[in-house]
Amino acid sequence: MQFQNTRAFAQEMDARDPLKTYKREFIFPEVNGRPVIYFTGNSLGLQPKRTRKYVDEVMTDWAELAVEGHFQAGKPWWDYQERFAVPLSAVVGAQPSEVTVMNTLTVNLHLLMVSFYRPAAGRYKILCEAKAFPSDQYMLQSQVKFHGFSPEDAIVEIGKREGEHHIRTEDILDKIAEIGDELALVLIGGVNYYTGQVFDMEAITRAGHRAGAMVGWDLAHAAGNVKLKLHDWDVDFAAWCSYKYMNSGPGNASGAFIHEKHHQNKELPRFAGWWGHNKERRFLMEPSFDPVHGADGWQVSNLPVLSLAPYLASVEMFAEVGMDALIAKRDVLTAYLEYILREVDAQTFGEFEIITPDKPGERGCQLSVLLHGQGRPLFDYLMKNGVVTDWREPNVIRLAPAPFYCSFEDMYEFGKILKKGIDTLQTT
Known part of the structure; x- marks a missing residue:
């Protein structure tokens, strides 16, 4: 599939997603008055509304x-x-x-x-x-x-x-x-x-x-x-x-x-x-x-x-x-996140490195990103700007786009926030 780093492309992918309605089945925390982009389903999944x-x-x-x-x-x-x-x-x-x-x-x-x-x-x-x-x-x-x-x-x-x-x-x-x-x-x-x-x-x-x-x-x-x-x-x-x-x-x-x-x-x-x-x-x-x-x-x-x-x-x-449908979305969504990360990396001159295998059969949702540049301050910037991810020592951010509640537009929006965070920290 030929990905594009545009909001229109991400929205088109979401419109064709057979699981798109499930995002509405979950409760999202808010930061700055907006639902977060949630990447920590590999640590604690969001609460389904039906749980109560x-x-x-x-x-x-x-x-x-x-x-x-x-x-x-x-x-x-x-x-x-x-x-x-x-x-x-x-x-x-x-x-x-x-x-x-x-x-x-x-x-x-x-x-x-x-x-x-x-x-x-x-x-x-x-x-x-x-x-x-x-x-x-x-x-x-x-x-x-x-x-x-x-x-x-x-x-x-x-x-x-x-x-x-x-x-x-x-x-x-x-x-x-x-x-x-x-x-x-x-x-x-x-x-x-x-x-x-x-x-x-x-x-x-x-x-x-x-x-x-x-x-x-x-x-x-x-x-x-x-x-x-x-x-x-x-x-x-x-x-x-x-x-x-x-x-x-x-x-x-x-x-x-x-x-x-x-x-x-x-x-x-x-x-x-x-x-x-x-x-x-x-x-x-x-x-x-x-x-x-x-x-x-x-x-x-x-x-x-x-x-x-x-x-x-x-x-x-x-x-x-069913697991087959979840895995099908997982593979495309994770691949799109990888594409977005590489786009940002190319624009910021090697600030980070993906250390998760690139073959779909050797990975699931999670992409682990080794930071060569800003480190913990970049993680803090993401969290303050509505991207919930997690930090693992010495210098890794883990991103897990869970297919139940993460969207393609989330991946695009994350790329914008990540790029702005790197640019901001490089100039301070």
């Missing part, structure tokens, strides 16, 4: 039914999470029995590692990417220490080559083969939070299994953003947060995936709780744990229904649109 209705339903049921809401509410609380199975499985490429919602992301990764990180004297190492999100780093360090190993020995990080911004797939595959029989687990972020690189999850999962290891994925930046086929890729387990691209609200509930090949294995260790117990016998208060079949068997505690209500509102919106 879902939360109000729970509040009304709580007020009118109290404890009886567990069974008598319009959406009974005791099996509230089952409403996610079909729509959420479509988002992550799973069978409905393979997904559940519970807890929060790092909590779920810890719980899943109980089942899938089973180190032994000769096979104990974990492969992860260098510069993983800090919570993952802390989680892995504490897990290997819990099992009596040294993080310096047990955790193997694979990083980018000197002078490059991305980790090469062949380097990951070579490192898996090199560790070989010592490798117990591969656990990588499906989309790197810093660069926006999408890893080849299918090839890496296959290589990990070939080495005899379990393979899991942190999909915090992938769920609702990129095409996932967790079941077909034979992934052992995965977890993701719901508050980024899936717009469920700050710090909200996490999703989890456990491949169906593990569902029948009752010898697989897990930290059990009564909400994972046989649903039909749960209230008999039996002393021995009998897990629910499927991913729900990893549930631990009574459901946080007030947290799940906003997530359900968003999941049902995803079901209306």
